[in-house]
Amino acid sequence: METLTHILNGFAVCLQPINLWYTFLGVFMGTIIGVLPGIGPSAGIALLIPVTFGMNPTSALIMMAGIYYGTKYGGSTTSILIRTPGEAASVMTSIDGYEMAKNGRAGAALAVSAIGSFIAGTLGVVALTLFAVPLTSMALKFGPAEYFTLMVFAMTAVASLAGASPAKGMLSTVLGLIIATIGIDLQSGQPRFVMGVPEFQDGVGFVTVVVGLFAVSEVFRGMEGLYQGTAAPMLKIKGKLWLTRDEWMRSIGPIWRGGVIGFIIGVLPGAGGTIASILSYTTEKRLSKHPEEFGKGAIEGVAGPESANNSDTAGAMVPLLSLGVPGGGATAVLLGAFIMYGIQPGPLLFQSRPDLVWGLIDSMYIGNVMLLILNLPLIGIFVRLLYIPAGILYPLIVAISVIGAYAINGSMTDLYLILFFGVVGYVFDKVDIPVAPLVLSLVLGGMMEQSFRQAMTISGGNPKIFVNSGITVTLIALSVISVLTPFILARFKAFRNAPLAETD
Amino acid sequence: MADRVIFVCTLILAGVYFYATEQLPSLEIGDPLGPKAFPRLLGIALVLTAFVLLLEILRARKTAPAAVTSEPSKRGAYWAVGAAAIWTLFYFMVFEPLGYVVSTSIYLLVLTAYFNRGKWTTNVLTSVLYSLLSYLMFTKLLGVTLPSGILPF
Incomplete structure (x- = not known):
């Protein structure tokens, strides 16, 4: 009952004109970021953090969440029109979406993406509303040992599922944790690994790491593509932006199934939108009476994956909000934003700031309605963005990144860091080291060390505390399972060649 | 080949990180572990990672002979x-x-001149206008400090 009051109060918060405006701004920028190649939700959110300083945290977080789920809408547009996913999660859409566009059904493909995204996205937020609170009551029993093992689970899951090679995922995770140890140790006041750089005393800022790894490196990759001159021709939107009766009938099942798959995958750590859309695609192909149409413009192959990657974002908000532990790269960046505003998500936040939590969750209902309008009747405006020559777009992304990085501290060190991490991200991509695990462990590293040391202090230095409760044992078991999963999956042919890389 | 380089780099990094951890002075006030314990754990994790990398390299060599060729266009x-x-x-x-x-105008001008070849008017206009407008928007409207340098505003 109390929760219901909080939910309704949340609507009062997010319906305030100022918050409606920031919701709109967030989903609008999210759509743009989704349409544009070279910049994704992680970099988009990170670049906004310094600019939004001094804003009311509720409004700022509503806007950043809007960017996060808004990008999933925009990502499908480029998949359909130029066979280049604007976001990693839209990669499955580019298979049948582009084929539909070639067959003159671009309007239908865009329409089903937007409608599917809306239905599944809203379904996801309903599920988020229902599941967030029960999970917090469990999380209230968590002590430092439980939190430590939970973070271990989140990291192992992301490490083993983020790329083709679990070892490289592990490497990326440990590198993130190592970067997190740079700076003054909070408990002893001891500076660690600062390498004589005074700015490193405060640690390596995660904004610079994210901007370097996700924006600057993406620009380098884009320039490489420009040099080689590889691009599919852009197709014009033909046909009405609506579905025929037959297309409706074929899409409705995939939308619901995709919504459910996406939400479940989203709640679980590690997998993320890309895997959700791959799972939805393979499910639809298996259920279809005409599996041979897949790859040649089957509308189910657009409706399912697009729905899945949208309800996935709502699912991913569940562990972030109710446990305070994100399960992927983009939600890790959102956690970083929360922390920079001095807000620690988790069960206690539901008690201390119900207005913020529910204002944020409820704003997602409104944001999804706005996104439907932006992406259906107004999609033509965003398509114009694709006419910006890539040769101008990529240099501009660097210039935007420079403002974002410099605005944090006004420090040149941060600029050199985005270049450094830009090069690192480019090289890592070449040698197949995923970067999402690094960002997750960088954001969680400090918390992880704190809970590790608190747990050890409680137990008087006895590591047995990590296997003392049913929760920790379960979480350790889940971690072991997630490490072993890729080796088991490698036995299934379908997964062997699937592009599992979650680049945001 | 690349995987072997990663393997060696991981081992080197583990060594350097272990060494740097041991160089830290021990301050154990109200904390039985001190600032070194967690980094030590990470050093061990890095060695473990190197071991798993080695396993993957060995397994890959058994299944398929690595054929890495770098085409001239790639280079x-x-x-x-x-x-x-x-x-x-x-x-x-x-x-x-x-x-x-x-600095931003010059930076953009050169890059667009190369990657968006031949369209001088567009390139010059975008480079200069973007730099000027973003500067005014961020410094005057959003209160972000950006270096003014040789310009008086």
Whole structure:
């Protein structure tokens, strides 16, 4: 009952004109970021953090969440029109979406993406509303040992599922944790690994790491593509932006199934939108009476994956909000934003700031309605963005990144860091080291060390505390399972060649 | 080949990190573990990672012979990216002395001249207008400090 009051109060918060405006701004920028190649939700959110300083945290977080789920809408547009996913999660859409566009059904493909995204996205937020609170009551029993093992689970899951090679995922995770140890140790006041750089005393800022790894490196990759001159021709939107009766009938099942798959995958750590859309695609192909149409413009192959990657974002908000532990790269960046505003998500936040939590969750209902309008009747405006020559777009992304990085501290060190991490991200991509695990462990590293040391202090230095409760044992078991999963999956042919890389 | 380099780098990094951890002075006030314990754990995790990498390398060698060929067009692209990275470094070096507007205009002008070849009017207009407008928007409207450099505002 109390929760219901909080939910309704949340609507009062997010319906305030100022918050409606920031919701709109967030989903609008999210759509743009989704349409544009070279910049994704992680970099988009990170670049906004310094600019939004001094804003009311509720409004700022509503806007950043809007960017996060808004990008999933925009990502499908480029998949359909130029066979280049604007976001990693839209990669499955580019298979049948582009084929539909070639067959003159671009309007239908865009329409089903937007409608599917809306239905599944809203379904996801309903599920988020229902599941967030029960999970917090469990999380209230968590002590430092439980939190430590939970973070271990989140990291192992992301490490083993983020790329083709679990070892490289592990490497990326440990590198993130190592970067997190740079700076003054909070408990002893001891500076660690600062390498004589005074700015490193405060640690390596995660904004610079994210901007370097996700924006600057993406620009380098884009320039490489420009040099080689590889691009599919852009197709014009033909046909009405609506579905025929037959297309409706074929899409409705995939939308619901995709919504459910996406939400479940989203709640679980590690997998993320890309895997959700791959799972939805393979499910639809298996259920279809005409599996041979897949790859040649089957509308189910657009409706399912697009729905899945949208309800996935709502699912991913569940562990972030109710446990305070994100399960992927983009939600890790959102956690970083929360922390920079001095807000620690988790069960206690539901008690201390119900207005913020529910204002944020409820704003997602409104944001999804706005996104439907932006992406259906107004999609033509965003398509114009694709006419910006890539040769101008990529240099501009660097210039935007420079403002974002410099605005944090006004420090040149941060600029050199985005270049450094830009090069690192480019090289890592070449040698197949995923970067999402690094960002997750960088954001969680400090918390992880704190809970590790608190747990050890409680137990008087006895590591047995990590296997003392049913929760920790379960979480350790889940971690072991997630490490072993890729080796088991490698036995299934379908997964062997699937592009599992979650680049945001 | 690349995987073997990663393996060696991981081991080197583990060694350096272990060494740096041991160099930290021990301050154990109200904390039985001190600032070294967690980094030590990470050092061990890094060695473990190297071990798993080695296993993957060995397994890959058994299943398929590695055939890595770098085509000449690929190598040209790497040079282009390298040049862009160095050009970005130059940009950062003059960022504060010249100021945001001037340095960013020059930076964008050169990159667009190369990657958006031949369209001089568009390139010059975008480079200068973007730099000027973003500067005014961020410094005057959003209160973000950017270096003014040689310009008086």
